[in-house]
Amino acid sequence: MAAEVKPIANTLHTPSEEHEELREQLMFDPRPREELNRMVLDSMTHTTPRYWTAVGVLTVLVLTLLLGMWGYLIFTGIGISGERRPNYWGIFIVTFVFWIGISHAGTFVSAILRVFKAEFRRPFTRAAELMTTFGLAAGALWPLIHLGRVWVFYWMIPYPNARWLWPNFRSPLVWDLLAITTYLLSSTIYLFLPLLPDLAMARDRTTGWRHAIYRALALGWRGTEAEWARLRKAISIFAFAIIPVMFSVHTIVSWDFAMGMVGGWNSTIFGPYFIIGAILSGVSAVITILVVLRATLKNMTYFIRPEHIDALGKLVLVFSMAWAYFFFNDYLVQWYGGHDVVRALLSFHASGPDAWIWYCMLLFNIVIPWLTLWNKKLRRTPWVMLVVTLLINVGMYFERYTIIPLTLGHQRMPFDWGEYSPRFPEISLALGSLCLFMLLYLLASRLIPMVPVWEVREGQEAHLVRKVGKTVVPTVSELD
Amino acid sequence: MAEQIKEQVNERWGMVIDMNLCTGCNACVTACAMENNIPWVGEDDAGYGRGIYWMRIQRYWEGEYPETTPSYQPVMCQQCGHAPCEPVCPVFATVHSEEEQINLQVYNRCIGTRYCANNCPYFARSFNWFDYSYQIPEPLNYYLNPNVTVRRRGVMEKCTFCVQRIHAGQEQAKAQGRAVRDGEVVPACAQACPADAIIFGDLSDPNSRVSQAARSQRSYTLLEALGTEPKVIYLKGEGTYGG
């Protein structure tokens, strides 16, 4: 390390006066690795009565709202939902698209930001990756819930049936199955690989059942050069390969609609439009979760700071603008040159009985983020960001609602126009899947290190200050 | 492969519906329900929009009240040549039949994704929201047609051009060592139509009644611009009988 550059790690406990403002940043506020380990382990083992109450309540809700209602649905029939001709798809598919969208954030944050070496990603890659995995778990339930005969769902899996008939590989639903399986498996592995050193850390510092779990999962990690090199290689293969997979997943979800002959769906821009929407809702959800983690998980105020929420807030603003651009593109082209059916549909969205959904979508996805996220002070205020990001996700849910039932109900044969309103079983299942997501997240927050300690430490070692003229500026050296 | 298939194909079933003759009496809808074991879903569900119809009479009102005239149009599965419902099914539950050149629904293979119903621009498909077959009270179950599957809950169903009648006609002709005669195969709706507005037959035979009717200047198909190549051809009505 060059002489004029001063590694902060050497001056752990002596912050110099002039660098004081830099210490607001996690990377310039280093603590010994031992302390970081202790803080993370502490956050995993520290449980309050409030935590157990939340776990208990969520478990009961998952058992009743989700599993109980699903059982009832299976035994009686899809008829208990509000679906009817011509709205054959409703809340089931809306919620499916919503969760798959949420699941895009983890990969976006930890793969794209990793590839572009965005340093602010370091403390929350794990939190975002977990969101991907659990979002997919909650989302992958929905195509099953939706099926008329879920007990034969495996007929979609590529293997020949008793008459040697294979599934139809020209159906977007089979593509969906393949894409979601690929994404679920690869994002789970992508969660697991950078976890290895942290699992080894937890293995060295725990006893009893925790030690047994971590020992099994850490695969005998010692931290040898070969292990690090292999891990780095595997992570970089994943970071580059999982990005196109992520793009393909939501593109294929959009193709479920765009491949159809339904007016308003058959649009060439649906692929990128859905991806941008997914990233918008996903990154917003990451902020929501970070704010909640910061407030509830022990020691997280050290790891997750306003600077991180600020940086993600900028991304949300950018994606909100991109979403508006794609939305307008889709809208104007359909309005100007589209068939009568699409024009009628667009005025139905804006002035039909459910027009409030369409206006709320625009308000939450465009107006509110554009008005608030310009402001650095607001971006650094956790509760403001919590409200804004929750509203964005409500807006994105409304977007999918507009695209699915509100479009299906207004097609080419006016005789078959129809309205859709969800019934209690569907709402119960949707809330149940939200509870499932929160429950999985709550449990995981106490089981696996929520902060990738080694990545934070690597970042802190890579960050230095350099004197330029009369001031000091942060620099980052590339350690890999 | 393609040549083999071509050799097998000798008939192309089609239908002509003369809107000048249709009075909107719903006899075809009733006959269809009886022939094809179409379940009665109950008052509440039917009112909610879950009625199962393989064909229905679309009724539109024309003109301003009180000078209104109804217009009726029987619509069923149009048996598209390029059916949008077919490729989207993940399990090949709805397929193009090479034999009859119609669009078939395989109930036992259907898993109920309802994608086909969304993708049908004619809304010709109905879904079994509940197990309606259990709701038939005891002596009434004798009305069920043994030639047609009784559908269970969670599967899609639609008009088949009474494929069971097509097969019966073909088998009878084969047993007597002759070709199927024009007018020999009649689906339930055509049989029941008191005005003879529905003509059914082989479109590949230029002399059949249906082919002659299809060549009328009044003929059109529904949503022709979509390129679905329907096998149901309508003859435009002149508003004389409300048709």
Place this chain on the structure above:
Amino acid sequence: MARRIIHLALFKEDQVDETAEALEALRGMGIVDRDISVISGTPFSEKMLGRPMTWTRVPIIAIAGAVVGFLVAAFLNFGTPLLYPIRVGGMALQTIPTSFVIFFELTMLGLLISTFIGVFVESISPSYGPAGYDPRISDGQIGVLFWAPPELDPKLHETLTGLGAEIIHGTETKKLWLF
């Protein structure tokens, strides 16, 4: 070979330079790179420590998996429609545009799963360098594990402790995984 005593020199978190020097010194004493292994809690590249490049078969396994995935996709796309030909929507039996989707997904699935399998298999395979571990490694300390002939002992001590290392002899090879 396994009888040989393994020495572990532990350096503090920020003593990367000293570690590199220590490695240089060990090599100077005639200990070859094969008999040395560095373990650390944060990743250091081989270049930083002046060590020979490590190699891994993970990329090759990953590419092999991708090829398998591609071949499976080819079969599903173009093979299965021939096994049971069914016409849908006026399309050909084997459609090229839709095949790209299947090719992409299954190639990626093969690539990513086999990457993981590569990491997994290499992780649980026995390594040939000196084994040994100390929980302080995951606290960020840097450990140098090596085999050395007994006659070098005094010289080792002098050099390594001079660089600020803590030396543990015969570090126990604790069971770190299931077997």
